[in-house]
Amino acid sequence: MTESQTSTGLTPGTRPGDAPLLEVKDLQVEFRTKAGVAKAINGLNFTLHAGETLAILGESGSGKSVTAQTIMGILDMPPGKIAGGEIRYRGEDLLSMPEESRRRLRGVKIAMIFQDALSSLNPVLPVGWQIAEMFRVHRGLKRKEAKVKAVEMMQRVGIPGAEERAGDFPHQFSGGMRQRIMIAMAIALDPDVLIADEPTTALDVTVQAQVMRLLKDLQTEFNMGLILITHDLGVVADVADKIAVMYSGRVMEAADVYEIYGKPGHPYTQGLLNSIPRIDDEGGRLRAISGLPPSLTDMPPGCPFNPRCEFATDRCRTERPELRPVADGHLSACHYAEDVYAGTATRTRRPSPTGAGMIDVSEEAPQ
Amino acid sequence: MTRYIIRRLLQFIPVILISTLIVYALVFAIPGDPIRALAGDRPMSDAVRETLREQYNLDDPFLIQYFKYIWGIVTALDFGSTFNGRPVTDIIEQRLPVTATLALVTLVIQTLMGIIAGILAALYRDRFFDRFVQVSTVAMVALPTLVIGFLLQLIFGLNLGWFPIAGVNNGVSSYILPALTMAAVSTGILARLVRSELLDSLKSDYVRTATAKGMKRSRVITRHGLRNSLIPAVTFIGADLASMLGGSIIVETIFNLPGLGQQVFASIQGQEGTVVVGIVTLFVLFFVVINLIVDLLYGLLDPRIRYE
Secondary structure (H helix, E strand, O other), rough: OOOOOOOOOOOOOOOEEEEEOEEEEEEEEEEOOOOOOEEEEEEEEEEEOOOOOEEEOOOOOOHHHHHHHHHHHHOOOEEEEEEEEEEEEEEEEEEOHHHHHHHHHHOOOEEEOOOOOHOOOOOOHHHHHHHHHHHHHHHHHOOHHHHHHHHHHHHHHHOOOHHHHOOOOOHHHHHHHHHHHHHHHHHHOOOOOEEEOOOOOOOHHHHHHHHHHHHHHHHHHHEEEEEEEOHHHHHHHHOOOOEEEOOOOOOEEEEEEEHHHHOOOOHHHEEEEHOOOOOOOOOEEEEOOOOOOOOOOOOOOOOHHHOOOOOOHHHHHHHHOOOOOEEOEEEOOOOOOHHHHHHHOOOOOOOOOOOOOOOEOOOOOOO | OOOHHHHHHHHHHHHHHHHHHHHHHHHHHHHOOOHHHHHHHOOOOOHHHHHHHOOOOOOOHHHHHHHHHHHHHHHHHOOEOOOOOEEHHHHHHHHHHHHHHHHHHHHHHHHHHHHHHHHHHHOOOOOOOOOHHHHHHHHHHHHHHHHHHHHHHHHHHHHOOOOOOOOOOOOOHHHHHHHHHHHHHHHHHHHHHHHHHHHHHOHHHHHHHHHHHOOOOOHHHHHHHHHHHHHHHHHHHHHHHHHHHHHHHHHHOOOOOOOOHHHHHHHHHHHOOHHHHHHHHHHHHHHHHHHHHHHHHHHOOOOOOOOO
8 A cells, every 4th residue: 555645634724834844842751760750851942944954962861862752753652751842843743643644754754864773774684675665665666666766775875786785684784884774764755854863973983974974965955854963063063054952851052053163152062062172272181061960850950050050150050041042043041141152151160170170181091 | 505504414424323322322221131021921932032132133232233223224224123023114104193293283383372472472561461471371381291281181171072182083183182281381481482582672773763664563563573583483493393202202191192202102111222213313313404494494584694
């Protein structure tokens, strides 16, 4: 049965193009664990337009991957639970949609690339078959036609000898080639939204650049909205249009890439940028952010970053800052965003010389 | 691949030689005079006894007896005969169908029940059916074959009268209770194996990918989850099929089935070495062939396995 003609069931009155491609509003996701309710995402907001690359940046546990899985609808529930919010694809709320309609968007209109291609590809099925499955199931193509399409996709993502290699299994490819196969599978049906969850983290540095270049090219070619999830500031700088910095399941700052790198409006972003080692920097100290992210089961009141923030005041410890504009198209969730943005914020605590805020690279062995 | 198969086939030779030698030695070691046992209470003249001893090489040293036996097989396909003069091949030919049918019915029962129960338990994890499978499989594995056999005879044979209690005079239905008895332990193990493998597989990254590709849940499970989780089950079923012939000794005795197992038991008691060795050799041969087939099948199911 072909599923190509399926209507997405758009609400009457809204035409595609009126609404942004993808809009996440006040999303809240929790995990029920034995230690209590872990709030992985606490009121997440962002929008994505066609042809735009949004980088979601954050450290481990900030909720990046949970965000991706929630948008895809592949979050394990239970233990996961969507506690509130909306995810709108072309104006239509994915979360209130029947599972069957949602399944037909999955992989077709909204596709995803995973971090570890070796474990994410089925080890016992030929890669060509795995790509062809998209055409067979969603487009109703015959086995042979689907195979031809699969080989075309493999050629498109730059796999040498695609025709002969379509029958090979994932373990017979190199890491970079495997990730290209993942990409071929994800873009097979020309999706509107592509979510790449740490697509280059498992790869060699030299291969990383090639894969990122490929993603960027494909995005331009297919005019996709690309959500790039990463913890790597270096990867983001080259390809992203907009950056959303996540911390403790919230967006701390969102702006276009030049704004973020040039004039960060949040102390956390500032800390992240300062922690990048610079080759032209004299002296041996790496300026890491002190402390650890708060436990998701036990959030501090006020701003989640306040225990680690150099500028924190009593207001930060009691009142949670909302995400608000500091400049045109630049949002920050900090009470003192304007001061941080202008570089005039006053430090309330001194980075201690021995530990917090400073790691002495010359004394501590690299881990 | 072909080289691999040839090498495995060549390995059969020492395996069979050594196993027959061991069985031969064990039968040889049974105390008492087999000819005297054969004669029972009736008197037997010394001349007859000497002739029989000579015919069966009973006065030769052990190793000479063994080599004469092997030589007979290799040169003339002569597997020896019973003390009554009946060729061992004759006995095997007559009794093999019974044991083969028993093994086949057992295989079908345990494969179907074990795999289906395992899949359902995994899909309905922690629900009633899963709990039921968990508890009942423990009972199946823990209860001795004898107890299960007698219980089935009592309930389904005697009280309900659904199946014959013993013998092979009712076609396939005669084999149902013996096969259920023999399948009990393996069904339990198989169900648990499939359950845990499928649960692992459903949690894997590639199943998540299949879901992200927009596949229906049923397709995700059958095409992506199940395929991988059945590989260990195939290995288990193969190994189990091979060891089933050993299990047939008890079950055929409980249900009075005239198969190879029952014959081995009787021949050990009668110290008829050639019969025991003949049948056991068949068991060993079956065992190694099944193992080879399983290993080849494994390579078909899992492309990561290479034969060097």
